[in-house]
Amino acid sequence: MRIIDILKRYRELLANLVSRDLKSRYRGSVLGLLWTVLTPLFMALIYIFFLRLLMGRGVAIRHEEIIIGVFAWQFTVQSIQSGMTSITGNGNLVKKIYFPRIIIPLSTTLSALVNYLLMLVVQFLIVAVLLFMNNSHLSPATALIPLLIAYHTMFNLSFALITAASHVYFRDTQHFVGLFLSAWFFMSPVMYSLNMLDAMASSRPWIADVYMLNPLSAIITAYRAIQIPDVVFPWSWASVTGFAWPFLLFLFSFKIFQRSQRNFADLL
Secondary structure, three states, X not given: OOHHHHHHHOHHHHHHHHHHHHHHHOOOOOOOOHHHHHHHHHHHHHHHXXXXXXXXOOOOOOHHHHHHHHHHHHHHHHXXXXXXXXXXXXXXXXHHOOOOOOHHHHHHHHHHHHHHHHHHHXXXXXXXXXXXXXXXXXXXXXXXXXXXXXXXXXXXXXXXXXXXXXXXXXOOHHHHHHHHHHHHHHXXXXXXXXXXXXXXXXXXXXXXXXXXXXXXXXXXXXXXXXXXXXXXXXXXXXHHHHHHHHHHHHHHHHHHXXXXXXXXXXXX
């Protein structure tokens, strides 16, 4: 069954699962959904503080770039971590009711998307204020951000699908994913911009190309380029390839998930 058909036929179930996930995420919490914004914002402030300590006052640190990078990274991490345990955490549902199992990791990804959209409201305000303090403003290209969000969501869903299926068969997946995310964080421009790689890339140009093959490098840089007027996206064969990976990854992860889901009920 194609994913479009699945969305049409099981839209009510999908909506209920998304609603359940959002309600249970902060159940019993005093601040509730505010943690959606407070967590990445607090992380961004920590990164800004330590970057300032490590690099000194002589190095320009653009706070708006860090804010954008951390919020986008948080969306990816939340999608992968919640998607990875989505099937194993819903064993009773998988065993008792027949429906396309892809609905479950899709619901957690959409739940993470809702949280990200709430974060973006705060992000736009903060970035607009920071740019205004530097006699600038949000770029008109910001209007294109829904397209980038849709692309980013597809990318996150790809990882949610493949980790969800893998976690059913191999429970050590969560440990490997934790290590992978730690390494991926430092290999992506979350708390720094691509400009900080210029010194290293000047003597070794291939470093910049390898770096842009990372799809998240392309995604985060694109977020910055369409919001901040003087940030230019580095178009090259490497960045175009980095943008192409998520399409191939989605097709691959969708097929892997569809093939492996037939054994989910027996393994849970």
